[in-house]
Amino acid sequence: MRFIFKTSYEQDLRLAKHGGHVFWYSLLAVGLVAAPWVAPEYWLAQLTFVLIYAIVGLGLMLLAGFTGLFSLGHAAFLGVGAYTQAVLTGMGWPFALSLACAAGLSAAVGVVVGLPALRVKGIYLGMATLSFGFIVEEVFARWESATGGNSGKHLVPPEIWGFKFESTESFYFLCLVIAVVSTLAILNLLRSPTGRAFVAIRDSEISAQSMGIHLARYKTLSFSISAALAGIGGALYAHKLQFISPDQFNILQSIDLLLMIVIGGLGSVHGAFLGAIFLISMPQLISLSKDWLPAAVGQAPGLQAVVYGAVLIAFVLFEPMGLYGRWLKVRTWLQMFPFYRKGLFKRQKSFQKSDRLR
């Protein structure tokens, strides 16, 4: 077991806490860079989707996991990013510029949604974002001159300085770079005063306010950063699929995104990636398990929904910190091996937080 005695503020702020972090993350980085030469093309495409969902997940994690505001309409931001990218690259704009516009427009929409969030919280905020999601989905379907309506819209491959990211490998690297940059950005944000303010708002709005945190400003900020990341993710998603239609950005997608970060582990950056891996690998695992199950169960159309729901219920009941929490427990068990205490991660119940009293 490793004890880290912090003796200076610099040490407390450092991204890599000890040599082990440096070693394992370098190994991961080497693995990710080497992936195109090792993994078959299909797996590489799946890995690209993992990266894209992780970018969106990072944004939602910042909002739901760190600021404590949960959004039931996050797919709408994904859609705003995707459609902006589709329209702008269709008009011949360069990739980087249109990506910036996609992020910027999503962030602006995020501010607009964030404004009602200043007045409402808890389930009312859920309702506001849910309604927003429905309205945006309808706008995508009806605004045919820009979005192509229900018949969808095709995209051209991204292009930077004449280099076209057409192959699976090149697009993978593009996504990898953007994912790494956004992860570092989020990590840096979280150790800055802004990130601390977000966490303070999540833990107690009243005490955050009494510490001099401007609730309205930080909540809106959180919404806009989260929406910008979702917009970037949406733009990449659109490029990867090369075809988008309104039903890709509906309420079920929003719920999938929430499911992703809850299962990954709320309130951890690792959770966004673990959740994305889970979300992408789940359909594969289900189709693999179909051969094992009796035909009546395995071939039934509702199997996927049942498995998703059951996994979600199991995680909320038994592992509220998600996959990341499970990993923490395993790691602690290994570190403390013969001395692991049973109640080490026991949850505390609180009956004081109530939406009704405001």
Place this chain on the structure above:
Amino acid sequence: MQFLQLLISGISQGCIYGLIALGFVLIYKATETVSFAQGELMMLGAFCGLALMTVLGFPFWMAVLASILAMGLFGVVLERAVIRPILGQPAFSIVMLTIGIGYVLRGLVTMIPNIGTDTHTLPVPYKDLSFRLGALVLNAEQLVVIGATAALCVLLFAMFRYSKLGIAMQASSQNQLAAYYMGIPVQRLNGLAWGLAAAVAAVAGLLLAPITFVHANMGLIGLKAFPAAVVGGFGSLPGAIVGGLVIGIVESLSGFYLPDGFKDTAAYIVVLIMLMVKPNGLFGEKLRKKV
């Protein structure tokens, strides 16, 4: 006359929204949790009635009563098995939990071979009946929905006003700790609230079935009932019904007078306006938290 016709169909649709919203409010008042599985409970109630009528050959009224009772029992069991262990955790985890329950219920019904994926019609005795009132055409289905909702409201009102159980439930919804000190079995009442909500959802499902169809995805209408609950105020029982009526009428009128696309989003636009103007809803309670 056209307006009146639209109004009546809006009211009957709104009654369904109101009944589902009633389920939300019952659960919210009792346990401070929001159930996203309410629409799926409604779907399950409709399927339950269908199974009793077509497979077991129950007469209509028996089937209705039996499926309401069965769903009530199901709600109690659900609360005991899944919801109770999680009480006291943040509201967010309970929302995710009920979303999970909704997924499982929808998936399980879909998995029933040859039944789950089809649309069915519920054989009701009042099918295809209609009355003429001048130029106004009144469908029996719509009248039954309105009548049954009114009856259910009176029943619930009487229960909360006069029965010992209802008064105990009111007490525990106002202050659980104080109610617990007074010897009210708060946990058991929470279970009963879930049971009651599931039973109300079953009524909504059985009433909706003749108007639309019985289908595994009919529970998605529950998403329309959230606006109803918000407009009425999340903690108010009459508010749920009024909110449902408002949403139903707005939807029906906007479907006719406004361009395409407004019918599906009208409810959500109303919610956004409501949240901006009066976040507590029409009948919302105003409580202040002591720091």
